[in-house]
Every structure is written in C-alpha cells, then in structure tokens.
Amino acid sequence: MALRSLSRRLGSRILSYRSSVASLHSHATSFGFQEVKEEEKSKLVGNVFTNVASSYDIMNDVMSGGLHRLWKERLVGKLSPFPGMKHLDVAGGTGDVAFRIYDAVYSVKRRALNKVDEASLEETQIYVCDINPNMLNVGKQRAAERGLRDNKSLVWVEGDAEALSFDDNSMDGYTIAFGIRNVTHIEKALAEAYRVLKRGGRFLCLELSHVDIPIFKDIYDLYSFQVIPNLGELIAGDRESYQYLVESVRKFPPQERFASMIADAGFEKVEYENLVGGVVAIHSAIKL
C-alpha cells in the first residue's frame, strides 16, 4: 500500500521533470503550432521578421491599438535609466525601446538643475542587438529621422541572443521586448543575459503572455486568431507571419513557468507584472 503511494509520488515527480524538459524542447521545435526541426526554427523566424520589418511598427500600433507604446513606456520606467549606463536591448531591431531609453537618459539631463555630469552623459551606451539585419536597418533609419544617425550613444549590432558578442559583466541593464518568444533556446538567451549583466544589473522582459480571465480569454483568443492574421494580410500583405505570431504566443511558457526559468538562469528577485489581464507581462529580475 505504502509502496504504491511512494511510487505514485515518484512517478509524478519524474513526470513533472520530464514535462518541463519536454516543454523546453517543444519550444525549440515549435514554430507556432507547427513542429519543426530545431535547426530550422531560427531560419523560419528570420524569414518572418525579414518579411514584416517594413510594416513592423505600424502593425504593432494597429494590433494593439497603440497600447504597445504604453507597455514599452512602462518597461523603460521600470528600468530607471541613468546617464552613463551601458544598456543592451536585445531583439530591439526597430529601436522602440532603445529610443525611449535614450530619451529618458537625456531628458533627465534637461530636467535636472545644474549638477549634470556631462562626462558620464557622454559615456551612456545603448546597444541595440538584433539577429535580423532588416529590422536593424529600419531602426537605423528611424534614428536618422530623429537626428541620431551619428550619435555615439546608440550602437547597432547584429547578433544572436543565444550567443551575445558582449563581454561578461559589462551591462547595467538588459531588456528584451517581444523578442524572447522568437528565440529557439530560451534558456540559452537567459544564460547569456545573466552573463553580460554586471552585478546589480537589471533584467527586464516584456512579452505577450497568457490570459486566464474567463470570457476575456475567449475574446482575446477570438481577436488573436480571427482578427490579427487578417490584419496581417491587409496591412503587411503577410498572413502567415502573423499567424505564426499569435500561435507562438500560445506556445510560449506561461508567466509562472517563465519566471522559474529566469530564476534557473541565476537571477534573483524574479517578479512579473501582468498588463491587460495577462495579454502582456513584464518579467523583471536582478543579477546579484
């Protein structure tokens, strides 16, 4: 009798371990609801972003009714940027988050009275890293439109979130907005984030997440699967990419699971905040 309950407990523990390993593996081999080879995923995602790069910003506005701007404001607010900081924005192609951080740093200068440390302001470095050159080009173009083309504070780098080209303990902040969902191996990206952050550095992730609220969940599902792909077709001329987008949101680990993955990477004080009932979540953590 005792043996049976013991084996059942062991069995459930093995099952939960296997399911967590399985869910990581399933993220690496899923492209939305499709099963793909691990090596393929990165290329497929690359194609999506090459296709949508030029209409990426306008689609964000349309799909979220402009709300994505508020979400990014909130993300940057949580970061508390300061002059002289070294910040890395991963998967930040078109520059939305980077520009906001830039504005926050330089506007603090404007608002502050006389005690502005010009030297440290000059040292501010915001690195925008994206695996897709088309997205980076859009970002650089937007920087030029803002008169920031030759600005030394903004550095655009093409790179892989799973193998960052930045030194250990070099960044005060790390953000990834709507990017981690597209990475093949989430745990590698988290490990890299941990590696490049200094002690005391903040990790912030803004991502589409899971809604549990009854009725609202159904409305959200309807909107996701019925409306968004059609918008993608209409505005970006690309239904498949936006179908991938909404599917990839469903396949991404839910808030609690993702938080535990962040903790597994070594981070402390892991927290998350749901926005719009969980449509979006901001996960934050510190490297101590």
Place this chain on the structure above:
Amino acid sequence: MVRISRVLLKYAGFAIDKTLSEILVCPLSKQPLRFCEKTKSLVSDTIGVSFPIKDGIPCLVPKDGKMLEEEGDTSKA
C-alpha cells in the same frame, strides 16, 4: 573639447569601428575582437574567424563568421 573630439572622430573614418572593437567580443569565444583595416571586419584571433561590418553594423551572429584560412588570406572574408 568634446565637440572637437567628435569632429575628429568623424573625419578619422573608421575610428568609430575601432571603438566597437574595444567593446565587443567574439560571440563564440567571448574573447576580444580586432578591427582589420584591410577587410573592414572584426577578427577573432582566438578561433580564426572574421565577422563582417555591413552599413556600419557589425554582424556578429555566429553563423555570419568566416573562417580565416591563413595569416594573410583575410581577403576571403
């Protein structure tokens, strides 16, 4: 003072790229990179790979790296 140095940097051409090579490391070995004047690329001497710079953007995705066959054969990059 700052303005003068900024102007100098602009006219120095690839000085900005030099700054990059001081900050960035090889994505594979995590060792420092060297800016190669001849090929305008970032070289990781540790593993013998060079990474291109396109439109002022360093391409440091691991699969973008090109193996350097010999000492002087960086023209392949």
